[in-house]
Amino acid sequence: MPSKVIIASIFFLTFIHSIELKASDWESLVGLRGRWSFTVGDDPEWAKPGADVSDWDAIDAPREWEHYYEGYNGYAWYRKNFSISNLPETEFIDLFLGFIDDVDEVFVNGHKVGQSGDFPPNYKTAYDQERHYLVPTKILNNSKNLIAVRVYDEGLEGGLVRADKFGFYDDRDQARMAINLRGTWKFTTEDFGDMHNPRSREERWHDIYVPMTWESQGYEGYDGRAWYRKRFSMPESLKGQDLYLVLGKIDDFDEVYFNGELIGEVHDLDNYSRFQRDQAWQLYRIYKIPSHLLRSKNMISVEVLDSHGEGGIYEGPIGIMKEKDVQPFREKIRWQNQDSGWNSFFKELIRLLD
Amino acid sequence: MLLIATASFAFNADEKDLSGQWKFRIGDRYEWATTGYDDSDWDDIRVPARWEDEGFRGYDGYAWYRTNVRIGDELKDKVVVLELGYIDDVDEVFVNGVKVGQTGSFPPNFSTAYNALRKYQIPSDMLHFGEENLIAVRVYDSHLEGGIVSGNVRLFSAGVVPPFQINMTGSWLFNKGKKFDPADHRKIQVPGIWENQGYKNLDGHAVYTKKIKVAGDLASQRLVLLAGKIDDADMLFINGELIAKTGDFSGWRSSEFYNEFRNYFIAPETFKAGIENLIEVRVFDSGNDGGIYEGPIGIMTQDDFRKYWKSKRQN
Numbered sequence: 330m331p332s333k334v335i336i337a338s339i340f341f342l343t344f345i346h347s348i349e350l351k352a353s354d355w356e357s358l359v360g361l362r363g364r365w366s367f368t369v370g371d372d373p374e375w376a377k378p379g380a381d382v383s384d385w386d387a388i389d390a391p392r393e394w395e396h397y398y399e400g401y402n403g404y405a406w407y408r409k410n411f412s413i414s415n416l417p418e419t420e421f422i423d424l425f426l427g428f429i430d431d432v433d434e435v436f437v438n439g440h441k442v443g444q445s446g447d448f449p450p451n452y453k454t455a456y457d458q459e460r461h462y463l464v465p466t467k468i469l470n471n472s473k474n475l476i477a478v479r480v481y482d483e484g485l486e487g488g489l490v491r492a493d494k495f496g497f498y499d500d501r502d503q504a505r506m507a508i509n510l511r512g513t514w515k516f517t518t519e520d521f522g523d524m525h526n527p528r529s530r531e532e533r534w535h536d537i538y539v540p541m542t543w544e545s546q547g548y549e550g551y552d553g554r555a556w557y558r559k560r561f562s563m564p565e566s567l568k569g570q571d572l573y574l575v576l577g578k579i580d581d582f583d584e585v586y587f588n589g590e591l592i593g594e595v596h597d598l599d600n601y602s603r604f605q606r607d608q609a610w611q612l613y614r615i616y617k618i619p620s621h622l623l624r625s626k627n628m629i630s631v632e633v634l635d636s637h638g639e640g641g642i643y644e645g646p647i648g649i650m651k652e653k654d655v656q657p658f659r660e661k662i663r664w665q666n667q668d669s670g671w672n673s674f675f676k677e678l679i680r681l682l683d
Numbered sequence: 684m685l686l687i688a689t690a691s692f693a694f695n696a697d698e699k700d701l702s703g704q705w706k707f708r709i710g711d712r713y714e715w716a717t718t719g720y721d722d723s724d725w726d727d728i729r730v731p732a733r734w735e736d737e738g739f740r741g742y743d744g745y746a747w748y749r750t751n752v753r754i755g756d757e758l759k760d761k762v763v764v765l766e767l768g769y770i771d772d773v774d775e776v777f778v779n780g781v782k783v784g785q786t787g788s789f790p791p792n793f794s795t796a797y798n799a800l801r802k803y804q805i806p807s808d809m810l811h812f813g814e815e816n817l818i819a820v821r822v823y824d825s826h827l828e829g830g831i832v833s834g835n836v837r838l839f840s841a842g843v844v845p846p847f848q849i850n851m852t853g854s855w856l857f858n859k860g861k862k863f864d865p866a867d868h869r870k871i872q873v874p875g876i877w878e879n880q881g882y883k884n885l886d887g888h889a890v891y892t893k894k895i896k897v898a899g900d901l902a903s904q905r906l907v908l909l910a911g912k913i914d915d916a917d918m919l920f921i922n923g924e925l926i927a928k929t930g931d932f933s934g935w936r937s938s939e940f941y942n943e944f945r946n947y948f949i950a951p952e953t954f955k956a957g958i959e960n961l962i963e964v965r966v967f968d969s970g971n972d973g974g975i976y977e978g979p980i981g982i983m984t985q986d987d988f989r990k991y992w993k994s995k996r997q998n
Contacts, residue, residue, distance in 0.1 A: 369992045370985045371948050372905065386993055397996050402929075403907075403946035449927035449948075483929055484943035 354501040354661075358422060359411050361476070361496040365390045365489075367397075371404035371479065376436040378475045382408060391427050391495055394488035407478040407489060413471060417499045420512040421538070422469075424476075426460040427492020432481040433460065439475070440468045445545055448481050458545060463512075463538045464497065505658055506575070506648030507567060510629070514539045515558040518548065524556050525586040527628040531558055540577050543641040557631040557642060563623055571652040574629065576614040577645040582634040585616055588627055592616045597636075610643075613662050615655065697757055697840035701750065701818070705730045705831075707737075711745035716777040716819045722749050731768050734830035748820040748831060752838065759812050761840035762979065767801035767820065768834020774801065775821040781809050782854075784872045788881035789823050796879045800834065804874065804978055806852050807844055845909060845991055847981035848901055851893060851962075855975075861888045863963050868892070874911050877974040891964040891975060897982075899956035905985035906954070910945035912977040913966055914938075919947045920963040921954065932967045948985070 366385040374380050388397045390407060398405075416422075424442065426435070431454035432446035443462030446455030480488055503511055516537035523529040534556075537546055543555065574592065576585065584594040593616030595609050633641060650658065707728035714720055728737045734746065754763075765776065765783070772795035773787030784803040787796030810816055822830060857871035858864040859882075871880050873891065882889070908926075910919060915938040916930025927947045930940040954960045966974060983991070 368989055369946075370905070370907070370989045372985070384989075384993075386996060397998050398992055399995075399997060400944050401946075401992060402943055404948055450925040452928060484940040 355423070355494065355498040356501050357494075357496060358415060358417070358499055359413050359497040361409060361411065361426075362391070362492075363389060364409075366408040367394070367405065369398065369401060369403065369405045371406070371481075375406045375408065376441075376477045376479070377439045390489040391492040392488070393430070393486040393490045394482075395486055402482050402484050402487060404479070404481050405488065407480065409476050411474050411476065411497075413469060413474065413497065416466060416469060416471060419466060419499065419503065419509065421463040421465055423498045423500065424460075424462045424464050425492065425494035425496065425498060426462075426478065426489060427495050428456065428458070428490050429460055429478075429480060430454075430456040430485075430487050430490050431483050434479040435460075435462055436477040436479075437464050437474065438468050438470075440465075442468075443545065446481075447549075452481070452483065453549065454483060455545075459493075461541060461545065463541060500645050502646035502658070503648065505650060505654050506646060507572070507651050507654070508561065508563075508649040509647075510559055510561060510649065511539060511645055511647040513537070516543070516555065518551060518553070518555045520554070520556075524632065525589050525630045527560075527589055534558065537641075539642045540645040540647055541641070542580065542639040542643045544639050548640075552635050552637050552640060555633050555635070555641065557629075557633065559629045561627055561629075563625055563627055567649075567651075568623060569620065571620065572618045572623070573650045573652065573655050574614075574616045574618050575646055575648055575650050575658075576616070576631065576642055577647055578610060578612065579614055579631075579633055579642050580610040580638070580640050581636050582609055583614065583642075584632045585614070586630045586632075587618055587622045588624060589630075590619075590622055592618060592622070615650075615659070618649070697761060699752060699754075699838040700836070701752060701838060702730055702836045704728070706749040707734070707746065709739065709742060709744065709746040711747070711821065715747045715749065716782075716821070717780045718817045725749070728830075731831045731833050731836055733771075733828040733832050734824075735828050737830075739829075743824050743826050743829060745821065745823050746830070748822065750818050751815045752818060753814065754810055754812055754816050754838070756812050758810070758838075758840055759807070760844050761807075762842055762844055763805045763807060763810060764839055764841050765803045765805055765818065766835050766837050766839065767803070767831055768836050769797065769799070769832055770801055770820075770822055771795075771797040771827075771829050771832050772825050773823040774831075776801075776803055777817075777819040777821075778805050778809050779811065779817050780819075783809065784875060786875070786879040787823075792881060793823075793825060794881055794883050795825065797832075799876075799879045804841070804852055806850055808850075843991075843994070845979045845981060845983060846987040847909075847979070847983050848906075848987075849895060849897070849982040851895070851980045851982065852978055856892045857882075857889065858892075859885060859887075859889050861890070861965065863890050863892050863961070871974075873975050873980055874978045875974065876914065876972045876976045877968075878972055882973075885973060886968050886970050889966050889968070889973070891966065893962045894959040895954075895962060895982075896958070897954035897956060897960055901984070902954040902956045903951050905951060906949040906982055907985055907988040908947040908949055908962075908982050909979050910947060910964060911975055911980045912942060912944060913964070913975050914941040914973050915969050916940065916967045917945065917975075918965045919945075920961075920965065921949065922961055923963075924953070926953070930967070937967060937969045946988070949982075 367388045368385045434444040447453040515531040515534040517534045706722045706725040708725045775785040788794035855873045856868040858868040918928040919926045931937045
């Protein structure tokens with residue numbers, strides 16, 4: 330079927346793309362490759378650490394479950410125990426589980442940490458999304474932890490099928506921040522008016538994790554405008570310093586306000602050549618905070634416009650950086666971009682065609 | 684789309700060749716399906732062969748075949764499949780007097796199925812293990828060659844019987860359209876493509892229904908409904924409530940899953956004890972063969988389902 334081949338190659342290109350954009354400096358905390366406990370079927374009890382799994386099978390992941398259970402479709406669960414000796418002092422660490430076919434719900438120590446796609450009866454696949462979840466460090470301990478993954482497969486290959494990163498990670502760039510702003514922010518797709526006024530309240534706003542696409546947090550298929558807010562306190566020691574707000578990468582465009590005042594923006598300008606358009610999602614956002622805006626209690630607000638596909642503040646680091654740390658970070662980003670073959674290839678192409 | 688219903692039947696150690704001499708008689712009486720009927724004065728006929736070549740030159744119309752086969756204990760707990768090769772034009776098959784399937788449609792709504800391979804799964808409770816079993820085949824030929832004409836004629840096992848609490852292989856009700864129509868439905872054999880059962884040119888929407896009673900101690904458990912393979916897309920409803928679906932009812936993705944097994948998970952108390960529960964499988968066929976065409980079909984507890992799959996593990 331030629332149409333399938335075409336579609337498959339489009340997915341393939343998207344896949345290459347998504348590997349390229351995950352360029353953060355990830356430090357592996359716990360690898361999860363290897364043996365997992367496994368059973369077909371479905372039972373909410375299996376999320377709990379105390380569940381009896383003595384009659385479960387053991388299979389390797391990541392790998393399509395058809396390797397062991399040929400022709401199997403439907404629900405199945407995976408469980409694995411792990412310990413973390415070097416738990417970092419951050420609010421969240423990152424869990425990567427690669428590609429799961431089709432729908433998954435993930436529990437750590439009995440707490441739900443994420444879901445992609447929808448289970449029956451309102452089934453929706455997420456087989457083409459790389460699974461990236463934030464796990465609050467407060468639900469983890471050093472010695473004995475449990476991850477449980479509930480999976481539903483409609484047909485064809487199923488399970489925790491393949492992965493580049495497969496385990497718990499920490500973003501090392503995050504350590505460059507004077508103030509770490511990774512974690513729970515406020516979010517809405519509704520314009521209530523006064524969206525950047527610190528005096529307006531967030532009663533009707535929802536919680537969202539930053540950085541992570543909004544598609545993987547319940548806003549499946551949403552394109553258009555959305556607003557983010559984060560309130561935080563400024564330590565006395567930082568007052569009077571030259572500070573920069575780092576918002577990682579945003580898909581696609583953004584306007585950033587600090588205590589109600591615009592401090593930076595990225596738009597797709599009409600006078601850009603067609604080869605430069607649609608590249609904004611690959612840019613790191615580093616905005617200088619004018620010192621007169623700094624208070625003890627501050628509010629950052631960000632208006633994001635996503636034109637298509639995944640959207641939001643999707644990749645870190647996120648926080649406030651001192652001027653002395655900004656320059657080395659910029660150097661590193663530049664090096665990263667030059668290092669990436671496809672990027673430099675496209676840039677060369679743009680330069681030649683412009 | 685091509686029908687590839689034979690994939691899971693590829694290799695079998697337990698096989699019984701049924702080709703050779705059968706009893707044969709032209710005419711048509713349902714009494715001939717029964718075990719008590721004495722066929723000793725019938726003609727002998729070679730199977731498979733055109734009856735025109737066996738002394739019935741020029742005969743068109745009804746005729747019956749009968750044979751007895753001893754089925755050993757080695758087939759107990761196995762899925763037993765009766766393969767009858769190719770039959771010209773229409774057939775109805777009985778094992779120990781009970782109908783196990785039909786392909787094509789008899790007059791007055793005659794529809795030939797001369798080019799369909801006959802494979803019938805026999806529910807194990809119809810078989811007498813360690814004893815003789817009667818196979819009776821009613822055939823109708825409209826013109827030219829007729830009978831059980833060619834192909835393999837055999838009994839074989841297609842793996843371990845799934846541990847069903849409720850086996851739903853067999854007769855279901857069927858109607859065209861998007862929803863169950865209580866006023867217009869006909870019996871249909873499941874599994875089996877609908878093209879071979881009187882719906883030769885049907886593409887698009889159709890509905891299979893079956894009413895079942897479920898005991899209270901079963902309804903209170905987590906259950907799995909195995910709906911076999913369906914060409915192309917389907918939705919399962921129980922008592923009007925959508926449980927799950929596979930494939931797409933429109934667009935190019937609709938035929939992606941026609942060769943996939945359906946395992947549908949039923950939450951406790953979805954079935955009501957003491958009433959007739961309506962199971963409704965709404966099917967969309969995007970073209971060519973359509974319907975619930977391969978088993979296993981039935982309901983088991985999730986505990987048994989897990990053991991069943993664990994026992995089938997490879998690597």
